[in-house]
Amino acid sequence: xxxxxxxxxxxxxxxxVIKKLTTDWEDTDAYKHGIIDDKxxxxxxxxxxxxxxxxAAYTILDRFVFNLKRLLEKIPGGKTKFGSYAAASILLLKExxxxxxxx
Numbered sequence: 529x530x531x532x533x534x535x536x537x538x539x540x541x542x543x544x545v546i547k548k549l550t551t552d553w554e555d556t557d558a559y560k561h562g563i564i565d566d567k568x569x570x571x572x573x574x575x576x577x578x579x580x581x582x583x584a585a586y587t588i589l590d591r592f593v594f595n596l597k598r599l600l601e602k603i604p605g606g607k608t609k610f611g612s613y614a615a616a617s618i619l620l621l622k623e624x625x626x627x628x629x630x631x
Contacts, residue, residue: 545589545593549600556585557585558585561582563577568597568598568601
């Protein structure tokens, strides 16, 4: 039972990461709240956020994905949606391959 719960949580987390990676900066809640700009640059630090809506728009998962997304945008083709999907797929396949090798 614990394995199933862990698998569901893992699948949901992967889904969220891929969805956030492929979402345009302007379509994120963090952008709408003025926390980041249209290139993902941080305008407000987490400690300076006041409302619960701002904090919900800029969670630790958001910060992780935004940092990853900014790094991916530095490589050729990384700014396109296809580049985001490709990078996410490569990361997931690499992780899956490592998991299978340890079994």
